[in-house]
Amino acid sequence: MKQSMTHSSHTGEHLYAKFHQAFIHWMNRLVFIFVLTGLFSCSDFIDKPKNLVDKEVMAEIIADFTINEQATYMYLNKNMEAGTRFILKSHNVKPADFVDSFKYYVIKDQMDGIANDAKEILLKKDPKAEKYINDKLKKNGSIAPLVR
Numbered sequence: 001m002k003q004s005m006t007h008s009s010h011t012g013e014h015l016y017a018k019f020h021q022a023f024i025h026w027m028n029r030l031v032f033i034f035v036l037t038g039l040f041s042c043s044d045f046i047d048k049p050k051n052l053v054d055k056e057v058m059a060e061i062i063a064d065f066t067i068n069e070q071a072t073y074m075y076l077n078k079n080m081e082a083g084t085r086f087i088l089k090s091h092n093v094k095p096a097d098f099v100d101s102f103k104y105y106v107i108k109d110q111m112d113g114i115a116n117d118a119k120e121i122l123l124k125k126d127p128k129a130e131k132y133i134n135d136k137l138k139k140n141g142s143i144a145p146l147v148r
Contacts, residue, residue: 046103046104046107046108048104049097049100049101049104051094051097051100051101052097052100052101052104053093053097053098053101055105055110055113055114055117056117057091057093058098058101058102058105058114058118059114059115059117059118059120059121060091060118060121061087061088061091061093061098062114062115062118063118063119063121063122063125064087064090064091065084065087066118066122067122067125068080068083068084068087071083
């Protein structure tokens with residue numbers, strides 16, 4: 001009798017484990033579907049920012065940010081925030097407008113083109129930068145430091 005109780009409890013545990021695995025499997029699928037739905041719906045329903053920064057200006061700002069970022073390697077203990085503020089001010093762009101525009105272009109899947117334009121601006125300013133960019137592409141597979 002003791003043996004049949006042990007067998008039935010193992011069967012119950014086995015059924016529970018199978019049910020639990022199936023439940024987790026379906027929950028993962030539902031979460032995945034909700035995430036995909038959210039991503040696609042966000043791109044259709046995002047409002048255009050009131051002060052949207054033009055794509056060309058965004059590319060120029062990102063190129064200047066990249067140059068400014070390189071200065072942080074030369075001056076490790078310095079606060080480079082002033083450089084960021086200067087760049088935005090020189091392009092007559094408020095920080096909030098830049099952030100809102102950046103989010104808008106990311107959601108609208110337009111940042112790749114803007115980053116490529118920034119790369120071209122960098123290459124015009126410093127043709128030697130092409131070797132650095134190519135080395136980064138070979139090493140990382142992307143030029144992510146351009147846009148953080």
